[in-house]
Amino acid sequence: METKRKFQDLPPGGKIAVASAAIAELTLMVAALRDLHKRPAEQVKGPKPAWAAASMINFLGPIAYFAFGRRK
Template sequence: MSKPKKSWKELSPNAKAAIVAVAAVDAGTRVWALRDLAGRRPEEINGPKRAWAIGLSIGSTAGIGPAIYLLWGRKRRG
């Protein structure tokens, strides 16, 4: 059997801080990736630009989705 989920009030201060930190990193990297995506032409992106925009816009990925885009989704300039 699984344990019942804890409410926010039941979490320790360290657990709350960790959740807030992960959410902040996710939001920051998501904004960075979306701004980068908006400033690139479709031929500068590996894959469909629209698909990247949709993927980066939905769901929380703890910064993993934006990191994938920033590392592999964009072609190198220059």
């Protein structure tokens, strides 16, 4: 049976990749939540609480909000 790999066990390139993905995900989430907070409800397609919850879902939530959740 294979044991779980720890972050410490990753090669340097793997650590950089994981850290970069985490930073990108957090940046997208914060940007989506900030935009949602500042945008009036009339300019959001659907309920703002639902988009806030969706923005917490990995990369897909914030990308979906920016692609489909805002009125132009």
